[in-house]
Amino acid sequence: MAEEIKLAYERIKNYVNKTPIMTSRTLNRMIGAKLFFKCENFQRGGAFKCRGAFNSLLQLDSEIKERGIIAHSSGNHAQAVALASRELGCKATIVMPKNAPQIKKGATREYGATIVECGNNPADRQEMTDSLIEQNGFFLIHPYNYLPTIYGAGTAAYELINEIDNLDIVLAPIGGGGLISGTSIAIKGFSPKTKVIGVEPKNADDAFRSVTDNKLYPSINPNTIADGLRTSLGEITFKIIKSNVTEIITVSELQILKSMRFIWERMKLVVEPSGAVPLAGIFEMRKDDSDYLEGKRIGIILSGGNIDITDFFTLLEKEIKMNSPNN
Amino acid sequence: MAEEIKLAYERIKNYVNKTPIMTSRTLNRMIGAKLFFKCENFQRGGAFKCRGAFNSLLQLDSEIKERGIIAHSSGNHAQAVALASRELGCKATIVMPKNAPQIKKGATREYGATIVECGNNPADRQEMTDSLIEQNGFFLIHPYNYLPTIYGAGTAAYELINEIDNLDIVLAPIGGGGLISGTSIAIKGFSPKTKVIGVEPKNADDAFRSVTDNKLYPSINPNTIADGLRTSLGEITFKIIKSNVTEIITVSELQILKSMRFIWERMKLVVEPSGAVPLAGIFEMRKDDSDYLEGKRIGIILSGGNIDITDFFTLLEKEIKMNSPNN
Numbered sequence: 001m002a003e004e005i006k007l008a009y010e011r012i013k014n015y016v017n018k019t020p021i022m023t024s025r026t027l028n029r030m031i032g033a034k035l036f037f038k039c040e041n042f043q044r045g046g047a048f049k050c051r052g053a054f055n056s057l058l059q060l061d062s063e064i065k066e067r068g069i070i071a072h073s074s075g076n077h078a079q080a081v082a083l084a085s086r087e088l089g090c091k092a093t094i095v096m097p098k099n100a101p102q103i104k105k106g107a108t109r110e111y112g113a114t115i116v117e118c119g120n121n122p123a124d125r126q127e128m129t130d131s132l133i134e135q136n137g138f139f140l141i142h143p144y145n146y147l148p149t150i151y152g153a154g155t156a157a158y159e160l161i162n163e164i165d166n167l168d169i170v171l172a173p174i175g176g177g178g179l180i181s182g183t184s185i186a187i188k189g190f191s192p193k194t195k196v197i198g199v200e201p202k203n204a205d206d207a208f209r210s211v212t213d214n215k216l217y218p219s220i221n222p223n224t225i226a227d228g229l230r231t232s233l234g235e236i237t238f239k240i241i242k243s244n245v246t247e248i249i250t251v252s253e254l255q256i257l258k259s260m261r262f263i264w265e266r267m268k269l270v271v272e273p274s275g276a277v278p279l280a281g282i283f284e285m286r287k288d289d290s291d292y293l294e295g296k297r298i299g300i301i302l303s304g305g306n307i308d309i310t311d312f313f314t315l316l317e318k319e320i321k322m323n324s325p326n327n
Numbered sequence: 328m329a330e331e332i333k334l335a336y337e338r339i340k341n342y343v344n345k346t347p348i349m350t351s352r353t354l355n356r357m358i359g360a361k362l363f364f365k366c367e368n369f370q371r372g373g374a375f376k377c378r379g380a381f382n383s384l385l386q387l388d389s390e391i392k393e394r395g396i397i398a399h400s401s402g403n404h405a406q407a408v409a410l411a412s413r414e415l416g417c418k419a420t421i422v423m424p425k426n427a428p429q430i431k432k433g434a435t436r437e438y439g440a441t442i443v444e445c446g447n448n449p450a451d452r453q454e455m456t457d458s459l460i461e462q463n464g465f466f467l468i469h470p471y472n473y474l475p476t477i478y479g480a481g482t483a484a485y486e487l488i489n490e491i492d493n494l495d496i497v498l499a500p501i502g503g504g505g506l507i508s509g510t511s512i513a514i515k516g517f518s519p520k521t522k523v524i525g526v527e528p529k530n531a532d533d534a535f536r537s538v539t540d541n542k543l544y545p546s547i548n549p550n551t552i553a554d555g556l557r558t559s560l561g562e563i564t565f566k567i568i569k570s571n572v573t574e575i576i577t578v579s580e581l582q583i584l585k586s587m588r589f590i591w592e593r594m595k596l597v598v599e600p601s602g603a604v605p606l607a608g609i610f611e612m613r614k615d616d617s618d619y620l621e622g623k624r625i626g627i628i629l630s631g632g633n634i635d636i637t638d639f640f641t642l643l644e645k646e647i648k649m650n651s652p653n654n
Contacts, residue, residue: 020347025371041595044352103592261636265430268368268632270595305595309588313640 001151002189005158005182008151012054015087017043019156021163024267031286033296036167038160041271041305045107047228048156048179048303049080049143055152056141057084065090070138072096072118072129075104076228076304077143082113093138095129097121101227103308122218122232144178145234154182160299161191170299171278174198174207174248175229177237183301184244194299195246199281201226202250207233211241211248225253225315228274228304251280257319259283263302272307273315328478329516332485332509335478339381342414344370346483348490351594358613360623363494365487368598368632372434374555375483375506375630376407376470382479383468384411392417397465399423399445399456401554402431403631404470409440420465422456424448428554430635449545449559471505472561481509487626488518497626498605501525501534501575502556504564510628511571521626522573526608528553529577534560538568538575552580552642555601555631578607584646586610590629599634600642 022037040048057069068091071081078094085092092113096105097120109115118128132138142149156179157170172183184196200207204222210233219232233241241248259276263269278300286293349364367375384396395418398408405421412419419440423432424447435442445455459465469476483506484497499510511523527534531549537560546559560568568575586603590596605627613620 020349022347022369042349046595264597265636268373268597270591270597309592309643313643316636316640 001185004147004151005154005186005189008051008055008148009155009158011058012051012152012155015054015084016051018159019043021160022267022269026266027262031282031293033293033298035282035298035300036160036164037267037300037302038156039269039302040156041269041275041302043304045076045079045083046304046306047076047080048153048301049076050083051155052149052152052178053077053080053084053141055155056146056148057088057090059148060090060139064139067091068093068136068138069141070095070129070132071141071143072125073143074100074227074230076306078108078113079104079111079306081141082108082111085113086111093132093136095125095132097125101306101308101311104306107306142234144176144181144231145236147236150178150182150185150237150240152182153179154186156301157183157186157299158190160301161187161194164297164299166297167191167194167299168296169195169197170301171197171199171281172301173226173229173274173277173303174200174241175274176231177207177233177241179301179303180245181237181240184240188244196244197281198241198245198248199278200248200250201229201256201277202252204229205250207241208248208250210238211245214242226256226273226277228272229277249281249284251277251284254319254322255280255283257315257322261316261319269302270305270307271302272304275303275305278302328512331474331478332481332513332516335378335382335475336482336485338385339378339479339482342381342411343378345486346370348487349594349596353593354589358609358620360620360625362609362625362627363487363491364594364627364629365483366596366629367483368596368602368629370631372403372406372410373631373633374403374407375480375628376403377410378482379476379479379505380404380407380411380468383473383475384415384417386475387417387466391466394418395420395463395465396468397422397456397459398468398470399452400470401427401557403555403633405435405440406431406438406633408468409435409438412440413438420459420463422452422459424452428633428635428638431633434633469561471503471508471558472563474563477505477509477512477564477567479509480506481513483628484510484513484626485517487628488514488521491624491626493624494518494521494626495623496522496524497628498524498526498608499628500553500556500601500604500630501527501568502601503558504534504560504568506628506630507572508564508567511567515571523571524608525568525572525575526605527575527577528556528583528604529579531556532577534568535575535577537565538572541569553583553600553604555599556604576608576611578604578611581646581649582607582610584642584649588643588646596629597632597634598629599631602630602632605629
């Protein structure tokens with residue numbers, strides 16, 4: 001499967017940004033390790049998602065592209081498919097829940113896609129998508145449970161290990177599991193000694209529970225600020241995670257907020273809550289065992305930076321409150 | 328003088344970050360040009376200032392370093408001198424006005440420098456600094472009106488033109504004039520066809536007025552959010568600016584806020600108001616003559632990213648208000 005990541009990389013490299021890898025001396029000193037952030041917040045569309053979108057769309061024949069493709073997404077995948085569709089001359093329809101962030105809806109519209117709103121739960125989304133496919137013969141670009149999407153997502157880790165060698169650990173967040181699946185395939189194939197650790201919010205820990213019980217649980221009413229990680233795993237991503245991922249760590253909402261703030265204040269990077277989750281995982285690991293990370297070389301997939309500026313500050317006010325000594 | 332920039336670069340290159348150069352497809356499309364941002368917000372200490380601090384301190388003999396150095400600064404230069412002093416084993420005392428941003432005071436203290444507070448106007452600062460020098464024999468590292476500081480600051484532009492060729496224009500903000508002076512020396516020496524344009528807030532336009540009237544005016548009660556640009560030019564920087572800088576553009580407070588927001592939302596970069604001033608200059612130039620920038624290759628020195636998270640939010644609320652149709 002790792003060869004597929006390499007092929008995806010060759011296929012999309014002229015369409016996506018080769019994102020920078022950033023470090024922080026302060027953070028390295030705090031943790032006693034070397035951390036390398038693969039900054040997909042600087043990716044086109046503001047998140048890693050366009051890697052999968054371009055990889056998927058570049059493999060479609062012209063007849064399908066003319067009839068049109070469809071995607072359902074609360075945000076980043078929507079923008080990514082809309083962007084890739086505009087660039088590759090493909091008619092795109094995106095099903096988005098009513099509560100999706102405004103910044104993500106706005107960008108999707110700007111790229112020229114048709115947005116169809118649906119209810120906020122996964123069943124509504126599925127129903128609307130199925131009905132549009134039935135009526136129009138659209139081709140579905142699944143946000144994670146689809147191999148071309150997964151291979152595309154894995155190209156971020158592929159670029160990371162091509163640039164930074166001898167990584168001991170790579171961390172990525174887990175939502176539907178596309179990013180961690182692609183990441184783990186790339187790492188297993190091209191840097192087999194590197195451990196892959198997935199991180200997810202305690203309040204949306206379907207992957208953790210599914211792997212622990214070896215049974216695919218859906219994510220039910222996930223109450224997390226990490227809007228990109230509210231989705232459930234799919235059959236394909238569950239299987240890949242079980243076979244490739246060393247460990248899944250869960251983190252609290254406060255840890256996610258603190259990590260977001262750290263990245264903002266000390267690294268000068270705008271990151272969305274989902275993107276801050278792996279750093280929260282680092283802080284969590286350090287709390288449990290302060291020596292475990294000592295001297296390690298650690299890669300982090302910083303997944304995206306799409307967040308409304310007003311949402312960002314509402315979240316930070318929350319953090320300040322949660323952090324106050326009276327709380 | 329350009330040779331001095333090269334020497335400074337060789338002297339400091341193992342102490343400072345080679346900061347990334349970022350681009351934005353969206354912005355390039357909007358402006359019809361190619362913009363290259365030299366991201367000094369990713370520099371050590373969060374701003375370009377440590378280039379000058381390291382360049383200055385690395386040239387001092389051990390006797391002076393033991394007796395101690397002194398700097399006066401509202402912020403970034405303070406942090407930079409404190410950081411370089413810690414690293415080079417130098418005793419540092421920093422005179423800071425009472426109203427300097429908390430984030431900058433905190434970082435200066437963390438680096439181990441002694442902070443001495445003074446009143447908020449330049450005369451208070453000068454008086455306190457003079458008295459400390461007289462009592463302790465400290466060596467002054469001036470924040471801008473001092474050639475080693477200027478040459479150090481110029482290494483950012485030097486790195487920019489070594490990486491990006493054929494730039495038509497380079498823009499930098501003007502406060503005390505250290506950054507624009509160093510930038511213009513580097514450009515004049517190593518990329519003589521490139522124009523250098525300085526940008527400053529309308530509300531702190533001492534450089535614009537000084538150059539226009541060929542007479543050095545002080546900056547009196549500058550009422551700008553760009554806290555790094557409130558200082559007056561010095562004799563040395565005034566002379567360099569007159570001889571090297573093609574043009575000085577002034578921008579409104581609203582334009583600065585809009586540019587900060589653009590850089591945050593679209594480029595995912597945390598930038599302080601002073602750092603957003605050159606982009607505000609681009610928007611201003613485009614308003615005046617929409618064709619002037621067409622097809623140009625433009626370098627921008629993004630000077631720093633040190634801003635309190637709560638200050639940032641307060642500023643953006645102001646922008647939203649100033650921007651409302653009822654205003």
